[in-house]
Amino acid sequence: MHLFSLTCTDFAAALHQGWGKGMFHAAAIYRHVFKQGNPDLAQVPELAQAGILTQELQSAFNVSSPAIAAMAVQEGVTKIVFSLAGGLRVEAVWIPMPRRTTLCLSSQAGCRMGCAFCRTGALGLLRNLAAEEIVGQVYAVRHGLGRAIDNIVFMGMGEPLDNFDNVAQAIRVLSDQRGLDIPHSHMTISTAGLTDGIRRLGELGWPGLNLAVSLNAADDELRSQLMPVNAIHPLAQLKQALQDYPLRKKGVFFIEYVLLKGVNDSRGHAARLACFLEGLPVRVNVIGCNPGPDCLFESPGEEHCRLFCAWLAGEGLFVRMRSSRGQDINAACGQLGGPAH
Ligand code: SF4
Incomplete structure (x- = not known):
């Protein structure tokens, strides 16, 4: 055990x-x-x-954490490559910010969601991580490397709701006040939009836990091209699952939107996004695509990202442009699963 x-x-x-x-x-x-x-x-x-x-x-009782196989640092952002049993590797990213530090965790080795802009998706699903391998990433960074961790985000390799039971158990362990004591309100599950997983998460009765949805397009045709999961869980179903989700009072969903040049970044895309989000309590995070090697997409550039944010704000949405740190070490969003160079 x-x-x-x-x-x-x-x-x-x-x-x-x-x-x-x-x-x-x-x-x-x-x-x-x-x-x-x-x-x-x-x-x-x-x-x-x-x-x-x-x-x-x-x-x-085994008390070992996964071995650190490699690390790479850029402007304080640290990509940590863990080596797991069976020779598999997963990655976590430690991100220091002025008032807090965040650890981005992996929940699977690879991922079967196949998002077109994501390097991890290209690997396919290699296997689910066990709860102890998820908790072990936090333990190794906090106690092995001596790094403070205020927030946890499940935005590394894998779709956390596709490994539901192990992720849920890891959250129970991580939040145990007699142990690592990271409150639910400091954790965020990020999903590509698995509606059955969103419903199961709601049933756990953890209103403090933050939920982020990687949306990236607000029409089914384009979203299904970018994120094949949309063909099984289309936008209407996703919106219904969010409307039914037992959010805490004044709680919001975080909507992640990766801007891909010439693909989902027009004025019309912004209007469709606003239309889809109408009636949902949301904060929208817009981030330019991080083109890694073999990536089919380009970022529209910072100026256009700002313009897209302004269009959304003009539609009455609360929007933030997120910087993508760690790009040079392939530690930015959508880049995990490749070499730390
Ligand atoms: S973006 Fe997330 S859900 Fe999509 S393939 Fe990458 S890791 Fe999987």
Whole structure:
């Protein structure tokens, strides 16, 4: 069993079953590992006093985080390549900002959504990450590299709602106050628009968790070309799922819109986007495409991105233009899955 896949309550149940101990010892171990960042169970003082055989626990509970295979830094943005069992590699990106730091996590090795502008999509789905591999990315960055992490975004490799159960369990572990203690309000799930996943997420009753939708086009024909998932979950279905979603009071959805030159960046596209979003509480984030190697698309450039934002603002939308940091190390949106050079 891997400790990183267990909440403190799950862990207490396992300790009770195997060793007749309960929450007191579970919380002590959990604190030692997750808060103090020390995975050596032999150094938990409460264990020695309780006469529990540390060796037994060490062989019963894995506390290792994924190995860091490579890192690349550009203007503080750090791309971290993890090596997983089976030789697979996934990537996380640590992004320092003036008032907070964000870790962008991977939830799958590769992705089967096949978005036309995304490098990860070109890999296809290699496999889902286990909950402990998702939590392990956070653990390795916070405790292994000693980096502060305020926010988590599931915007790295993979579609998080396509690996629903493992992502949900990882969120339970990450937010456990006796451990890593990252509140739901500091986490964002970003989806390509899997409507059944959005509905399941709503059923979990986590109103604080942020939901972002990667939209990129507001008409079905164009969106299906850019994001094949739209053929199965078309825009009307997506809008209905968002309308039914139990948002918290004054909560908003984050709408991600990657601008692709000559494809989805005209005045008419902005008007259609505004029309689609009518009635939904949203914040729109517009970002220029990051053309990596082999990318079919180009960014329309900063000036046009500003103009597109102005069109949306003119339609009454709250819009922000996002900078795409980390482009030179292939750590920007849509670029994960290639070499860190
Ligand atoms: S943009 Fe996201 S959902 Fe689409 S292929 Fe890339 S990783 Fe998958």
